[in-house]
Amino acid sequence: MEFVYFVRPPRPSFINDASEEERAVMSDHFHYLLSLLEQGNLVLAGPMLEEGGFGITIFEADDEEHAAAIAAADPAVKAGLITADFHPFRVSLLRGRPVD
Numbered sequence: 001m002e003f004v005y006f007v008r009p010p011r012p013s014f015i016n017d018a019s020e021e022e023r024a025v026m027s028d029h030f031h032y033l034l035s036l037l038e039q040g041n042l043v044l045a046g047p048m049l050e051e052g053g054f055g056i057t058i059f060e061a062d063d064e065e066h067a068a069a070i071a072a073a074d075p076a077v078k079a080g081l082i083t084a085d086f087h088p089f090r091v092s093l094l095r096g097r098p099v100d
Helices: 020-039 063-071
Strands: 002-008 042-047 057-061 085-089
Touching: 002 063, 020 042, 063 085
Parallel strands: none
Antiparallel strands: 002 057, 002 085, 042 057
């Protein structure tokens, strides 16, 4: 199954004024997502590049319990820096992937 989780920053200006400590946590977040990619679970991830934006992560999990565990294990979520709400999702069209 595929899921999407939306990453919400702690404040609208976060992309422009994150502290060094917050940047370190977000580096851990990035490396966590990289590990999901290397494990074959991550479909795509990335942030909005404007103030007030958010991030999107699309990943595969066995079921909703597994998806919740993946989102909860994100270091930035665990640190309370970001919130992540996840939802069942279906990738219907993806470049390089045949349409099912």
